[in-house]
Amino acid sequence: MEATAPDHRFAEDYRLAREIPRDGLTAWRAAVAAEVDLAPGATLLDVGAGTGAFSSAFADWFGVRVLAVEPAAAMRALIPRTATIEPLDGRAEALPVPDRCADAAWLGSVVHHIGDLPAAARELRRALKPGAPVLIRNSFPGRCARDLRVRFFPGAERIVDGCPTVEQTCEAFAGAGFARVALHAVPQESAPSLAAFADRIRRDTDAKLRGLGDAEFERGMRRLRTAAEQEPDRPAVSWMDLLVLA
Template sequence: MAPTAYDAQAAADYRAAREIPREGLTAWRETIAETAGLRPGMTVLDVGAGTGGFATAFRDWFGVRVLAVEPAAAMRALIPAGDGIEALDGRAEALPVPDASADAAWLGSILHHLTDPAAAARELRRALRPGAPVLIRNTFPGRCERDLRVRFFPETARGIDDYPGLGRVTEVFADAGFGRTVLLRSLPQESAPTLAAYAGRLRRDADSKLRALPDEAYARGLERLRRAAEADPREPATSWMDLLVLA
C-alpha cells in the first residue's frame, strides 16, 4: 500500500478523530510495561509516529526518550517535540538514526503503509540494540472482528484482507533477526466514553478504511452506529487491536 498523503487539515483531522484518549489505553500501558522492560532513560523508536499520540504516551508512561520518525511533514509538525521527544523526517525503510541507538521500537498501525516490509525489518534490526523488542500494534486479516469500524461498517473488513498477514509479518521479521515471538495479544482501546461520542468525532476523510467505502455503505454504517448508541447510551466505544512483540 502506498503511503498516505496529508496536508495540514488532514493531519489535524487525523489527530482529532484517530488518536485514542490516554485514559482509553490502560490495557496497552499495562501490557507494554509487562513485556518491553522499558525504564527511564531508555530510547524508544516510534516509527510512523503520526501526530505523536503514542510518542507522548511512551514518554509519560515510562520516562523514556522517544525518537518519533514520521515521513509526512504535516503530521510531523503536530508532534510535540522537545522535552523527551525528537521528531525526525524519515521512513521505516530508511531510518534516520545511528546503529544500535534504541532500546525498543514501536510500529503503530503502519504495516499496511510500508512499501518494503523486509527493508523496514532490516532497518529496525540495525537501529535497535541486540535483543531489543519491536512492538507492533496493528489490525491483521482474520483477526479484526472486534474492530469498531468492522462492527458498524462491515465492508471495511475487505480492505483489511489486503493488509500483511500475521504469518507473513513474523516471517519477514524473523528473516531480519527478530526470530522470537514474545507476545501476541488482542487488547481493548476506548476511543470515546460512549458510542454517541464516537459517532460525533468520526472523520471519514481521516480514515482510509472509511474513505474507501461507497457513500451508501458509509451511510448505512452511520445508521447502525446511531441505532446502537440509542439502544445503549452508556456503552463505551471500545475497539480491539493486536499487539505483536518480536525480539
C-alpha cells in the first residue's frame, strides 16, 4: 500500500517514471498471448490499473474491452476513458463489477499492495467466467536478480523479500479454487539506454526504491550512471515474472 493516497503530482510522476514504452513490452504481449486467447470484444479486468498503461496496451494489442479498477482517484484520473476502456473506482477485495463478467484478469505490480489477498482471490473467482485466468505480473522474492532495480540497487531485494512469494500468492488463490498454470520470467525494455533509464527514475513512485536509505539510493544511482557511461548503447532490459493461475 502507498503510505499516503497518491495525489495528482504523484500520479503524473508515476506515469513518467514507471510506464514502459509500448515498444519495450513486445515480449509481454507474446507471453500473455501464449497463455490466454483474448479474442476481440472479450473483457479484461485490470485490477490496480494505476494510470492505465496496461489497460491501453491490452485494448490496442487484443481489441478487448477493459474494466480498469483503481482505488486511487489521482491515478484513476489518468486512465484514458475510451470506447473500450472503462475506469472504475474500486479495490481488488471488493470489485465493482458483476459476477462472471470477465474473460481474464491482469494484476500488474499490485499483489504486494493488496491488504487481503485471499479476499481478492475470492472476488476474482466471482468476477471471472469459469476457467478464466488470472495473470499476475510481479517481482517475487528469490526470483528478482534480473530486475534492473535490484541489479543497481541491491537493497531493493530486501523490499522485494517483503512481497508475497510465488508460493504464498498461489496459496491465497488456492483458497478460491485457482491453481498454478504457469510461471515465466519475461523481459521488458524499460528504456533504450541505461542513461535514459536513470533519467526516468523518480524514487518516490517506486516502493522498491522508496524503501532504501538515502546513501544506498545514491550509491545505486552512481553505479547506474557509471554503467551507462561504460555501455552507452545497451538498452535497459529488466525482467519480471508472469504468474498464471486458473
